[in-house]
Amino acid sequence: MEVTELVPTDLDTLKDHIVRRYDDLSPRLQQVADFAMAQPMLVAVETMVTIAEQANVPLSTLSRFSNAMGFSGFSSMQAVFREHYFNRPRDYKERVRKARNEAEFGPDSAAAIFHDFGAANIEALEQLQITVSPQKLDRAVALLEGAGTIYIQGMRRAYPVAFYLWYALMKSNNNVVLVDDNGGMLSPLTRQMNEKDVLVTFTFSPYAPETTDVIELAYKKNVPIIAITDNQMMEQGNKMDVCFEVQEGDNLGFRSLSCSVYLAQTLAVSLMCKDTN
Structure with a gap:
């Protein structure tokens, strides 16, 4: 029996849809996808004509893209973008x-x-x-709860968040491995990783090649991947089972880690609450 996916009702779910379908889209539809992911506020507030001009596509391509995402037309898809930005605290x-x-x-x-x-x-x-949608949080926690071993990985700027999540989960009843390259241990640490485990990775631009390698290895081994990143449209975005896109605060060229730590705390505490039930 074929399972029919529900039409996205929030921007977070819609972004997931776009990433999963991206490789199967025509070049024209990919052009719309790129624009929508890069300029979501413009999609929310501008007219269809203006959006088509700025995305450099015909009007009909916007309609076809909306249909490909499961919507009856462009206006119904745009309503998801508008709902997101009109409800934003200001x-x-x-x-x-x-x-x-x-x-x-x-x-x-x-x-x-x-x-x-x-x-x-x-x-x-x-x-x-x-x-972030509640459904995505629930999916991530469910993957963590069902994992034989939780592998946590992050390099360079992402390393403090990965280390924090590892430290927090060390207090739980879960098997947890912090994957880093200290002493050349990256390969030995991931050798036993299998489809019964889960990989949690933190990766921000410019993406560390070590993280790319770990994601590729996990994907080849059918290991579920939970990612916290700054761009869901990154090259490996369609390999993530759950992908949280965070836009950290930025001042004088220094990006914060507040949002990433916030998510890490949420996942850790949610999992520990499951352990006590």
């Missing part, structure tokens, strides 16, 4: 900016940088709360 950033403007400190002072990082992180965390 007052925190303005309040922080006002507090900074009223304070007596210079634009490059430690206090100013403190406020700017705070504003960027608040906005990023609020955005993540809107973007």
Whole structure:
């Protein structure tokens, strides 16, 4: 019996649909997919004509793309984008900016940088709360709960979050392995990984080749992959069973890890709560 997938009702689920179907789309439809993933707010607020012009495709291609994603037409797909952005909280950033403007400190002072990082992180965390669907969180926790061994991997900037999740889950009843390349142990640590396990990977641009290798190995071994990344349309995005896209706060060229740690905490505590039931 053929299972019919439900039409996406939130932007997070729609992004998953786009990533899974991307390789099967025609070049024209991939062009729309690229634009929609890169400019979701424009898709939410602009007219169909403007979107077609900016994506450099005919109007009919937008309709065909919407149909390919399971919608009856472009307007019904656009409603998912609009729902996401119209419900986005908007007052925190303005309040922080006002507090900074009223304070007596210079634009490059430690206090100013403190406020700017705070504003960027608040906005990023609020955005993540809107973007991540409960269904995706449940799928990730279910994979972790059913895993024989949980492998956790992240390199360079992503390593602190991977280490935190490993540290948190060491307190649980789960078998947990932190996959890193200290002492050339990357290959020995992943040799026993199999389809009964799960890989949790943290990867941000520029993507570390070590992480790419671990993802490829897990995919070939049919190991479920949970990814936390900054771009769901990354080259290996369609190999993820669950993919959380995070846009971290950024100030003076320094990207935060607040959203990634937030997700890691959520997964760890949710799994430990399952252990006590």
